[in-house]
Amino acid sequence: MALFDKVSEFAKSASDMTASVIGTTKLNAKIALEEKNVAALTARLGEIFLAKLDAGELLPEGDVAEICKEIATCRQNIAAFEAEIEEVKAAKDQDAPAPAAAGAKFCANCGEALSAEAKFCPSCGTKQE
Ligand SMILES: [Zn+2]
Structure with a gap:
């Protein structure tokens, strides 16, 4: 019975520990x-x-003045980055790429857009080179 007591005592303390961990x-x-x-x-x-x-x-005085200087620098950086974004956007608008992908094929007869491996035009049936 002593062994059982020890085992149950161990189980009890283990479950207490789990409860306290939770x-x-x-x-x-x-x-x-x-x-x-x-x-x-x-x-x-x-x-x-x-x-x-x-x-x-x-x-602003002392530490507060120092933090204010850092905030001012951060704000200047934000303004500079925002200006850069505007420049990038403006440049993109200027030289917008043509929608047609490079190397796109068109039918010599009717002008239908063709897949690169098309042997015949799906629209007019003209044989493609
Ligand atoms: Zn065609």
Whole structure:
């Protein structure tokens, strides 16, 4: 009976451990969720501060001034990249490629578009070279 007691004792402690592992996993997930909430709210707080700084309602000092400089650099980069996108778009519009693919074949008789391996025109039946 002693052996059975030991086995059941082991099983009990193992199941306790599993329960506590599941418990801490859930708690860690809850902590991660709250940390995400804090990060999102911190970002919102930053946006409110930034709007006040942009409006001149707050004057940047010390660390805040450094971060404001970095934000200004990021904004300049964004403006430069957006200008590049506009240039790429404008260039694309100028030299739009012809819809016909290179090497496309057309019937010598009726002008029907042909597949590359067509021996006869499907429209007029003219033999193709
Ligand atoms: Zn044809």
